[in-house]
Amino acid sequence: MCTRHPGFLVSMAFQKLALVEDIPAGRTKFACAGDFPVILANWEGRIYALHGLCPHQNNPLEGAALWDNLIDCPYHHFMYDVRTGENYFPKNVYPQSYPKLQEQVRPLRTYPVELRENEVWVDLA
Amino acid sequence: MGKVARQVVEQAGVNVNVLLDKLLRAAGAEFTTFYYYTILRVNAIGFDGEGLKEIIEDARIEDRNHFEALTPRIYELGGALPRDIRGLADIAGCPDAYLPDNPLDMKKMLHVLVEAERCAVRTYTEICNMTFGKDHRTYDLALAILHEEVEHEAWFSEYLEEGPSGHFRRGAPGTSPYVRRFMSADIG
Numbered sequence: 001m002c003t004r005h006p007g008f009l010v011s012m013a014f015q016k017l018a019l020v021e022d023i024p025a026g027r028t029k030f031a032c033a034g035d036f037p038v039i040l041a042n043w044e045g046r047i048y049a050l051h052g053l054c055p056h057q058n059n060p061l062e063g064a065a066l067w068d069n070l071i072d073c074p075y076h077h078f079m080y081d082v083r084t085g086e087n088y089f090p091k092n093v094y095p096q097s098y099p100k101l102q103e104q105v106r107p108l109r110t111y112p113v114e115l116r117e118n119e120v121w122v123d124l125a
Numbered sequence: 126m127g128k129v130a131r132q133v134v135e136q137a138g139v140n141v142n143v144l145l146d147k148l149l150r151a152a153g154a155e156f157t158t159f160y161y162y163t164i165l166r167v168n169a170i171g172f173d174g175e176g177l178k179e180i181i182e183d184a185r186i187e188d189r190n191h192f193e194a195l196t197p198r199i200y201e202l203g204g205a206l207p208r209d210i211r212g213l214a215d216i217a218g219c220p221d222a223y224l225p226d227n228p229l230d231m232k233k234m235l236h237v238l239v240e241a242e243r244c245a246v247r248t249y250t251e252i253c254n255m256t257f258g259k260d261h262r263t264y265d266l267a268l269a270i271l272h273e274e275v276e277h278e279a280w281f282s283e284y285l286e287e288g289p290s291g292h293f294r295r296g297a298p299g300t301s302p303y304v305r306r307f308m309s310a311d312i313g
Contacts, residue, residue: 065247067247072247074251075150075218076150076217076218076219077218077219077220077244077247077248078220089240089244090220090221090240092236092240093222093225093236093237093240094220094223095223095224095225095226096226097226098223101223
């Protein structure tokens with residue numbers, strides 16, 4: 001299992017992480033670039049790449065469902081927008097007056113994606 | 126634990142440890158939601174809140190019923206509830222349903238409620254998908270809970286004017302029309 005955090009990332013640049021057919025529309029695929037986790041998602045035919053650990057408790061997003069544009073963490077159902085990495089739920093209902101809660105709903109880091117023929121390349125730099 | 130009860134599920138191709146993790150998270154979410162809905166119900170007052178109070182109570186009691194119905198199945202399959210209740214809260218499979226900053230803002234409260242129910246609907250759909258045709262007893266239980274969670278979502282969604290569902294509130298608070306047959310406790 002790859003569990004490395006973005007803070008540990010040295011320059012990795014573009015990495016080939018999957019084939020396009022591995023990620024059908026409406027699905028996600030968990031991938032490892034070495035020991036660095038990435039979650040790939042196909043929303044409406046476009047493939048997005050985000051960091052593969054949920055910022056809530058650093059659980060891997062392997063097996064995450066995709067509901068429209070939202071990645072759903074399988075552990076506690078925290079949900080993130082694939083386009084921006086922003087937390088949607090529970091940030092949309094958590095009270096602002098608890099700073100500790102706001103720390104739990106930090107965004108997922110997003111990465112640029114390039115399709116090279118039928119291969120998915122992700123810029124992890 | 127039921128030795129054969131677990132064995133038949135394993136032999137049907139279900140990873141019982143993964144299933145137990147999902148059931149424990151679901152039970153944790155039901156228990157914490159029961160707690161948080163108590164706070165929400167207490168605060169549902171005023172012109173808008175009084176009308177909302179009774180359906181929060183239905184959902185609150187039925188979520189407690191779901192916790193009670195899930196627990197025997199967890200032990201049958203060889204699992205156990207965490208000995209420390211804090212451990213149960215930490216693994217709860219849905220975010221906590223906190224009281225909004227302005228407790229008199231019923232629209233905010235409704236959003237808390239409807240999102241909590243949507244999380245529950247996703248949770249039991251996953252368990253049904255995992256057990257369908259393989260673990261008949263867990264599937265039957267998860268489906269019964271799913272029926273009630275879908276109704277809870279509809280109640281709150283209708284309050285937000287998202288469209289009609291055709292459902293109506295319970296005749297008495299929290300009667301759990303689908304889950305009550307799995308309950309060992311008297312629910313009235």
